[in-house]
Amino acid sequence: MGTTESQRGRTPRGRAASIGLSRAQIVAAAVAQIEAKGLAAFSLRELARSLGVSPAVIYWHVGGAKEDLFAAIAATITGGLAEAQDPSAIWTERLRQVFHAYRASVHCHPKVSPLLGAQMKSNGVASLDWIETVLVALAEGGFEGDALRDAFNALIGGLCGFVTMELAPGPASEDGAWEERVAQRMAEVDPKTHPLTHAALPQLANRIFVLRWQNGAQVSYDDGYAVLLDLLIDGLAARAANFPNTSPAEPKHG
């Protein structure tokens, strides 16, 4: 299951011409390199080069391919995410905590985040604990069956999608030719035909629809995410309040 039998024995530093390279070290180095130079510029060969190692070593340690390395990275990042909730809080509050934790966790590795979106779809969310957390909270609110499924999909799709999209990488060129094109694009907005877009440009342009980085620092979407979270959870709470026969707490034997 992903461990590829490489470190099944407890031989911490191998037994041969080892440099002592481990799977975890490779994953860590890959994350560092992606975070440094961007996902588009990432290559197995340069990863091997930065580790002072032959490219084949990565295949031996990680498994089959680049894809397995990406899966390992995603699993590393979303691990230990379910602990972010306070079990004594009400379910709506727990949802808030969990999704804020998700965003915070992903924001720790912005350039790696596209991998999360893809890997969440292919391998399932790396941390099942996290999924279970969300489902438990919704169930406590009285959701079940199709309503549970739809609420879950709306939450995961909307909130994880928001994070994925806000961190989506711009063009690969890191040399500022991009900024020029953006400025050009902004200047093209015609106040006559798009008055509100033009008026909101200082408010919006640097936010969601053009720039992501400003002077090298990341632009904040915190408020938009907070509003999205409020709308979703408050709305779900309102729906839950209308469920026919449900006490606010546990529906089963407790």
Add this chain to the structure above:
Amino acid sequence: MGTTESQRGRTPRGRAASIGLSRAQIVAAAVAQIEAKGLAAFSLRELARSLGVSPAVIYWHVGGAKEDLFAAIAATITGGLAEAQDPSAIWTERLRQVFHAYRASVHCHPKVSPLLGAQMKSNGVASLDWIETVLVALAEGGFEGDALRDAFNALIGGLCGFVTMELAPGPASEDGAWEERVAQRMAEVDPKTHPLTHAALPQLANRIFVLRWQNGAQVSYDDGYAVLLDLLIDGLAARAANFPNTSPAEPKHG
């Protein structure tokens, strides 16, 4: 701005050893090829090959690079999206129409959709009309300033993010080794430690968190998207109802 001066004259079929290749034809062929073989398997060389042409031709026609071709594709797809609304409808209804139209439009080219997510960030949404439509609707609801900005970000981030995420590609391997890994992953879900996840597996597994394709046909997230849309727009309407001094219709001279 993206046209790269290639077809500035009105010489429809060139003037030389032309095959009569145009930028639009290249873009169309690229979309077709991506839709047929997937985005990960797309290459400029094979595009040129399928057009019976040298790879350099694409550079000459499209502009600098692969990235410019992607930008052109994104612009082609999200064009003419603002017409999907009924101008006489109330603003909440118009928002619903516009975002349903967005999803439908993107779903017409599922494999190209990852490009939309990225290009929406870099070049700005291809269709400014569409942005304007959303802003006008929100303004009619009474949103302005920071509230407008946050509502806009929540809507765009959540809804476009949902679509981006639901269409996110799985692993590149199209040969079913993926299905095996997924089945394996599903079998690993322990009813003891993750009871709700396990119980909801038949409802959820084929939905958001594992499979995207089932027997080659696309799985539907329609209900989840509808719930998300309802939660967001109903919530915004509720907020708008609490705005101090706003008549339900136009805030300005009309």
Add this chain to the structure above:
DNA sequence: CGCATCAATAGAACGATGTTCAATTGTGAA
């Protein structure tokens, strides 16, 4: 103590990719 095993590495090789560049072609204009 010696030897065979085998984890762990190196290095070369293959095909494919994105991109660039120096030719070449043929048409429309002078």
Add this chain to the structure above:
DNA sequence: TTCACAATTGAACATCGTTCTATTGATGCG
């Protein structure tokens, strides 16, 4: 006719992911 130049070609370069066949050297066993 001649010239400029849009349009295309093909070769070339560096890089990439991946696979294959060695080689190395510690380790457990006899």
